[in-house]
Amino acid sequence: MVTPAEESQLLDGLDRVAERLADGAAVGAPDEDVHTLVERLLYEEVGPVAGKLHTGRSRNDQVATDLRLWTLTAIDQLDSDLAALARTLVARAQEAVDVLLPGYTHGQRAQPVRWAYVLLAHAWPLVRDRQRLADARRRVAELPLGSGALAGSGFAVDRVLLKEALGFRSISANALDATGDRDFVAEVLFALALVGTHLSRLAAELVLYTSAEFGFVRLSDDFSTGSSLLPQKRNPDVFELARAKAGRLLGDVVALVTTLKGIPAGYSKDLQEDKALLFDAFDTLALVLPAVTGAIAGMTADADRMRAALDASLRATDLADLLVQAGVPFRESHGLVGRLVREAERTSVPLDRVPAAVAAAIHPALPAAVGQLGTWEDSVEGRATPGGASRQSVEQQIEALRALS
Amino acid sequence: MVTPAEESQLLDGLDRVAERLADGAAVGAPDEDVHTLVERLLYEEVGPVAGKLHTGRSRNDQVATDLRLWTLTAIDQLDSDLAALARTLVARAQEAVDVLLPGYTHGQRAQPVRWAYVLLAHAWPLVRDRQRLADARRRVAELPLGSGALAGSGFAVDRVLLKEALGFRSISANALDATGDRDFVAEVLFALALVGTHLSRLAAELVLYTSAEFGFVRLSDDFSTGSSLLPQKRNPDVFELARAKAGRLLGDVVALVTTLKGIPAGYSKDLQEDKALLFDAFDTLALVLPAVTGAIAGMTADADRMRAALDASLRATDLADLLVQAGVPFRESHGLVGRLVREAERTSVPLDRVPAAVAAAIHPALPAAVGQLGTWEDSVEGRATPGGASRQSVEQQIEALRALS
Amino acid sequence: MVTPAEESQLLDGLDRVAERLADGAAVGAPDEDVHTLVERLLYEEVGPVAGKLHTGRSRNDQVATDLRLWTLTAIDQLDSDLAALARTLVARAQEAVDVLLPGYTHGQRAQPVRWAYVLLAHAWPLVRDRQRLADARRRVAELPLGSGALAGSGFAVDRVLLKEALGFRSISANALDATGDRDFVAEVLFALALVGTHLSRLAAELVLYTSAEFGFVRLSDDFSTGSSLLPQKRNPDVFELARAKAGRLLGDVVALVTTLKGIPAGYSKDLQEDKALLFDAFDTLALVLPAVTGAIAGMTADADRMRAALDASLRATDLADLLVQAGVPFRESHGLVGRLVREAERTSVPLDRVPAAVAAAIHPALPAAVGQLGTWEDSVEGRATPGGASRQSVEQQIEALRALS
């Protein structure tokens, strides 16, 4: 239906259209969508043969194809931003293997860990994010083109050829499904919302650590807001915004899934909502991720403040473990150390300075156990299982993360 | 720390505890959680050595491990329910390859398709659901056990051995992350919400088709609610509930992601919310999926009503395609057929019965094109691209889906 | 701190700044926010005294005040758009009091009603929406100005005077709460989401009624999309989009509430998210509401198609009610009519044409009851309780709604 002569007319015309678009021909254009815009410009260039451009296509399969193409590129860019943040966390961890601070559960000091280890705890979720995006990407890369309006095309469109030419992995299996399916948008939006949740957890923790009370982290001037009045004050704006954006990204998921709820298979105009939501989510992370990466690259850890926060009560677990190793059952050892802790508190003495006689009165094995308590470094190294806070585990994690980003 | 003698004491004791639990020992138990319940019962069986059971564990890594184990099983059950629904849709499609009806876009009749094709359009999303669950499953199958409270265990727990013994794929990489991570719950909840969205779309379409106005589908007595007053009335309760549950499943996602927002890494009590939400979502689908499967297995398609809904205006696309094949540019062909359609409407004549002279006055190629219009079957077969509504495409889809479920 | 001379300098300067802003001085301005922009321009006009403008204010109380002012105006505009839609529904109802059609439950024909009555069923939710907005408005109209950054102002700001001058109802009670509170945004966003839900229900019903199968409603050319190919086809784009936007509006609520979750009292940068969400929601309805209003004003009801959809089975309730009036208990009457319905269906006779002998065999009172069945109009009038579909009730509703909009 298109002769070779018409083909080269069309191709030449499209080149000229591309130039005109590059020169701004789309600005303020009156056309209903990009497809009719291109066809109108093409008509101006090559005349009636432009009317053959749309042969074998429907707007329904085209918009689905366009959005999938856009999403593939957007995922790749996001993946790269995520890798950059992970690399930065790893780089900061590398410098901080020797820096010890309390690890927290329930917002309370629990056991000593390495600052590197805390930073890495926020890098691993990004690895999962990238896996999830890679999984989603496979489902994005299904070509709907050639589906027609809902039932296939009346022309012998070579869908496999198109798939190859456009860089898709497979062709869609059912045209009614393919034109009305926006699962790929929902799935990607969800993956982005989970990225947002991870950033909110990282950011909230860093907001905490920049407070005067913790004082573990100091932000660089470039990534905080001071004031003329309080030039030394550094508001953690970047982290507050990163914490906040989790809401917006979740809102985008809800918006799309609710839109999809209860509409029939096949194309409905409702689906047009997909783009604004997808663009909003990617734009949000394109803004937030580099800002967070920059802020983390520029922040300073205060190793002294961190070390100062290690108080003797953090040795309780070590002591109980030592009792267990001396043959005391686990549960019983906890009760015994608990009594020692209470005694230490009552007499305002650090846990490792309770007189041996007092300790022995609680349990004969206690004084020896107290004697075996080493340095904070020893305490951290004492938890040596893979994935723990020990030096070896942290170094293996750094290596593994480097290989992944 | 556990001697061989103690080991066999503990194992025997645990067997007896298992029996007591099977006999209902958990009902009304005063214990804080299942771990302390088991330990208390074990103590009653074997005495103080029970205190060694918890050695090398923390409640933080245990609850994460328990929930992952539960989720693995729940995913497998759900996968099986999804496969059953897909098989039922395919079986019903197999019977309905010859049944033609209008395909709809924007809620309006658009082109003729096969009933089989419409049913299959709702089977393919379930394939994606199962892929998504399989992808998520890999991330669920990471073992947190041996992470201790937050920093690793002080005992030489063999995490690789535990991983093998418990059927996990890998061990978690960072204990602070592993004890505070609930990504796997969020991801699975989202996958379930998308299942719910698919069911809502399928159900909404079937509610429509059971209306007197459409009359395409009649429900069986077992899966509809009549009344003593209107025994012939069949309320599509199953489909209405399936349509509704998409909301609840989305609500569960929102609940979890909002709970995770802004909490620090590591264990916080907030995470305890995960279980109620996950149980609720799986329970919801365990109820809805078999009901929908049953209702679809039992419903009757009214091929006559479907066929009667094919009106001549559905031939417009065919006619335009025929003009294109006769050399008329695509855009122009649409305008020409549009004029014929208007003429047919004005004179209250079906599109394919407009007098040849009238058609020729619009465009000389039109009468021949009208003459080439074949049967409805021809029209469906005319859209022969892979994935379309043609017989071959539908049969290939049936085969492909059979291989997958 | 500001002398009378300075005061007039500042006031004159602000007038000139207002002129410059009207001339576009804000476009591309480098300032951080509108407050620093105004102060910079003022400085250019009046010199150093401009530095006194900010006296007694903090950005924290200013942004909260600005957003409340904006919201008050936006609510009033939305209220006016809602009233316009309600008036249009009422006007269309006024024309359609005599037009009868089936009322539906579960998507199934249930009892005859008036078209006016159906339209009014969609007007009443808008009355609730306007009430909700009026309730929310009272809470929006609390003035935060004078709260300072978090603890009140160090200057003797007259908050009551400001309240009067700016048109607020009251002054906020606690400055820490007032600067960190965004309840008013959440509440307004929710009210808008509920408007969106109402529009989605109205729109979904009209999409249904425009289908060929129902054929109750025909859209005007201005508010539907045809195609060159199918000029008679009218895609209900406006209603599809209205149906879809419920998702986006709900997403905005979720985004804000999730953002607020777990942040401390007082100002945090997180709160900056409020504006984009609020603007998005109001913009969405400012687009959708007039479009829906226009589409409803322009659509045509097909009274013949509606009437044709009234089939005899819709008389079953009437018949059962007549038996009850003849002394048969309610439950029993249902069973008896059910047998008659089945008999009618078995013999393919309309319910009111079953031979008297056959009816009498079911229950002696049945033939008389069948004889008492009047016209469809009688049937509708038979349900005469206030708020029902009877003429009097519909006319009272029209009057009541007119008084409200």
Add this chain to the structure above:
Amino acid sequence: MVTPAEESQLLDGLDRVAERLADGAAVGAPDEDVHTLVERLLYEEVGPVAGKLHTGRSRNDQVATDLRLWTLTAIDQLDSDLAALARTLVARAQEAVDVLLPGYTHGQRAQPVRWAYVLLAHAWPLVRDRQRLADARRRVAELPLGSGALAGSGFAVDRVLLKEALGFRSISANALDATGDRDFVAEVLFALALVGTHLSRLAAELVLYTSAEFGFVRLSDDFSTGSSLLPQKRNPDVFELARAKAGRLLGDVVALVTTLKGIPAGYSKDLQEDKALLFDAFDTLALVLPAVTGAIAGMTADADRMRAALDASLRATDLADLLVQAGVPFRESHGLVGRLVREAERTSVPLDRVPAAVAAAIHPALPAAVGQLGTWEDSVEGRATPGGASRQSVEQQIEALRALS
């Protein structure tokens, strides 16, 4: 249709049914819903006349009425729980008017405030919550009974009498709307979600204040979880759970609104989802609110730790205000104090101990301003606008809140 004799038969029978239900007759009953259960039991008591019980009713108007009745009671209970929490906050504030601590913005120390003032900042949102519930309550109290299935009742039901008897405020205006409307559920769920958000903010702040780093608040044993190992450790479980539940409550809103999206007016089975969500939300708060109230009643404020957190940099605003009172423009004063702050930091001297000569070199008015700086109490009292942290403002707030709860 019901004779006086039948009436007393029915009333007596219903009394006996009530007794049987009180004795557990509902447990394991096979009936479809409570209405058919009651009718079956009534039949067992009084025979066929039981069949008249349902006269003039439809299940559609009954379920809506039942749920509204339930909601009215539930709102009243919740209002009482909210008032109890507010009273507790006020009582704790009353004791703490003299206790000073830093007020925070952006998670950073900003200006000195009273502990009472911070507690009151969390009481005012509860006042708004109760207002919102009161507003919603008016819309809940619209009686749908007498609406029939969708079009009114065929019997002369006296709706105004029923309204009075059941304690409603008005009767619903349109039966199709009334049977399909669940706005009241959505609105109440949203009000509860906002309560949840407020609790999450209060709880998150208290989790922070219980950390070792802040140390402002110590929980009582009854409302925290220790361990046998760390008896002095107090995990703020109640506050962590309160923080978490905001997610669940928001999820319930999303679930309902998504369920309502796009379904037609009138009753659909979809609406059945309303109850589980509403019960879940009220149950959640019925659990959390008293726990939070108890935890706040039992916690101890550490006035010394709070006071110790007031560092000299918090005087910067006071100093700038004093300069302004000395005639320096606001903006300029900030820059000058900023230089003094930097100088203080450079020389490691508190802001109010910088030598007069150094201060005078920055601005001649500075030494006098520094000299005017009084106590922390003076600083707090210096911000004397209504709603601020001053003693008078706090006392007025306490009085106003007492009058409200």
